[in-house]
Amino acid sequence: MSADVDLDNVSIRFGDFTAVRQANLKIKGGEFFSILGPSGCGKTTLLRAISGFLDPSEGEIRIGGKSMVGIGPNLRPTALIFQNLALFPLMTVAENIGYGLRVRGVAKADRSAKVKDLLNLVALPDQGAKRISELSGGQKQRVAIARALAVEPQVLLLDEPLSALDLRLRQHMRNELRSIQRRVGITFIYITHDQGEALTMSDRVAVMNAGVIEQVGDGRSVYDDPKTTFVASFVGENNDFEGTVVSADGAEAVVDTALGRLKGRRGEGVKTGDKASLFIRPERLRIASNGETPVITADVSSQAFEGNATQLFLRGPADKMISVSLSRRDDLGPIATGQKLGLSFAPKDAVVLATGSTR
Amino acid sequence: MSSSLIWRVMMGFYITAFFGFLFGPLIVMGMSAFNTPQYPQAYPIEGLTLEWFGVLFSDRGLMEGLWNSLIIGVMVVALSVPLGLAGALVMTQVYSRARSLYYLVVVSPVLTPGVILGISTVIFWRDVADWIGSERVYNGMFLSTLGQSTYISAYCMLIFMSRLQRYDRGQEEAALDLGASPTQVFFHILLPYLKPAVISAAVIAFLSSFENYNTTTFAILADKTLTTVLAGRVRQGTTPAISALAVVIIVVSIIGALLFEIARRAEANREQARTDAATRAERAELGEPVLV
């Protein structure tokens, strides 16, 4: 059974410091929802508020439509996977997983059966008798997940669970978590600072910075259609050309930058005269073909052949670095360093956002 | 280089002299336990005998004192360990501005001369017995337990505080999150973690109580403990049975210490085996060859 999670104007303050500012989220039951942001942006604080370890200074948190005001962490239909896992070191694997059932008074026989099922679910069959200190990092992860799922929460909260793992293991665990979520069908709220993780695993992503949720949407919309400068630069690689808006009407805007006048989609609220940036992804820049007037001209500074793509780094006017990503299909073969290249892009692939824009 | 040699020699001399001073009296006493003369004498050795050990064990007063010491010891453990635990837990939760005063009050018995603890206990409970009209509380065993527990609880508290320092509160949160009530967290998570400290505290409490003299001699009233009987015997000038007692105590202590060390080594080996298993699991996980 899964539940919706609603955050209604939630603010969390510690003395003078505001950790979370007016967060509004509507997370649908059964979805894999990520909160993405750099360290210190308030995402852990928000997660702890949803779990019940913190009370918001303002606003309300509802789970399954029911208000969670005044309800402690042991009474909420949530389970939290801590960043350091917080497994019980003096108990065996089976005792850890069965703990939630034990405090609910479930009989021993039923407990063992349930623990066995969960061990199979997380691919740790027959490991029940081991002590926690005998396990590897990945195995401990899985025990933590099984322990949380044992209490059949309506919402599972995960606090950067993969950050301590080895790179190869992380890839593997991403897939495992996703498939577990699909099988169990409950709402997952997953926080991370790794945008690759957020994009690959989630149904929707909320991008958070300095206590503010800047944008919520599925992976594609957050990537292709960033609404603030932070989202544009934090999610994926992006070229950021600063300047002043010289025209802004309808769907397009033109920014006067050091590299010339550049046209892109007009971001919300952008008006003539604003200080703004034009953002264009490296893979959306292409080398201008013969006969085409290039939008930007720059000198090749360095290049990196990565197998499936080539990264080009060019130095433009005012020493501005431009990064271009060429797929094999656009590859024109090796390019000489120092060579002048003309670059071009379609305005619909770029977006103009006002500098310092936040929601 | 020769100055370093001089240093070494001086240091060696000092260490020998130091331990000589430390053990000398005990060796002397030990020798007198086996020596025949009736007055404790270490030198010259006139004959070797075990008769003083026999005298020791047939000394009714001493045996009665021993029995009382054991009972008081157990009672002190039963009182001091819970009090010390409560004290340590409250230490972490007490209102911050009251913390220094709180610490001062509970640690003060450690710095108070034992005689004062004994005196104040007797005076106070004498009147309490009057108020509640029952002479039963004005009892040597009970009062000695109370007087000793006053400062022994502080020892226990310090032991618990030190163990609590490395306690991972995250476990408590995890347990709460899984649905445990605070009471369940206390019994399922905190107490098991504190078990080693409980054992240490109990042992220290028992030993401290057993060897206490200053407080007990005031509080014991009409009864006697091993230490008060000993004091009486020693004042009267006595047979080497007393020396025999010292030898017995040392032997028992050494055996106890050896047993403790054996148990400790065994536990350390078990822990090492578990860590090795974890390392093997890590390597297997990453697809590396398992070498251990």
Place this chain on the structure above:
Amino acid sequence: MKPLSAILIFGLPVVVILGFWAMALFDRRNATGPRTATFIERNGWPVSIYLILGVGIWMLVLIVLPQLYMVDYSFHPKLPSSARGGPRDFYTLQNYQYFLFGSTQSTAEWNVTHLNAFWMTIVISIFITILNFVICYPMAYFLAQVGTPGQVRTYMLLLIIPYWVNELLRAFAFGILFGTGGVINKLLIGAGLLGTPIDFIGRDIALYAGLTYAYLLLMMFPLYNAIEALDHNQVEAARDLGAPWWHIHLNVVMPFAKPGIASGCTLVFMLAAGALAAPLVLGGPKSLWFTPIVYDRFYQAFNWNQGSAYALILLLTCIAFVLLVMRLFKVSFSEIAR
């Protein structure tokens, strides 16, 4: 008992506790962060009751109330329990008067015996403390900085073994050593250095040696802990700069180890001044140590009020010493209390 006494003794702790509770409530009301759980919420009812009862009993019934009681007792005259609190009871300094002048009526003559004993106890205890420090410091330094781990463990074990033996027995051992028929006398006579045995015991030398011996460990451990925390590189650096060894100890090691030194000195002084066992066993017929006198006031003269006054004098002396050490060494209380 007199109502004023009751109010002071029972009222004082209650007022202090209520005061802090009120402050805590007030702070909580004005807090700006997220609401933290209350004490009862955090611990649950059963555990909360255990904690409050446990700490309450310990602090009030075991520590504070008996002490306050004793202080109050010392200001009352000796009366049978039925007469206490009644018309014959009154506040008085006569018990202290007895300590100073040997009588509750006149102030004509000083109570030479008791005052002498008190004074000597303090002076000798200070001397013993210093002697203890001198004896233990090199060993503590050796264990903390110089010795190999194997050596340290062995020596620590050797250090602890003598202290498993009861203090009375240890004192007794000194008696054997120093008696007229004891080892030391026999050796000195046998070596031709002496004609007749020296009465070590009668001259209190046995007592002082025994007291020094008794508390070595309690000076050793705080010293060891404090010196161990010193980064050995500092010593090396000083040596590299050419400082002679006594300079290094005086200016590098000892200042760093101040809390340990203060701790050790405090413990040894208080145990020596408050010693009962060793003076009992090793004290000669003429020797007077203060604490046995306190004992006598209690169980020989059966004057508990006087005994309380004497005990309070001892306590105040110890407190004064602790404060003096704290001031002298510039350390705070928490640094001393291990």
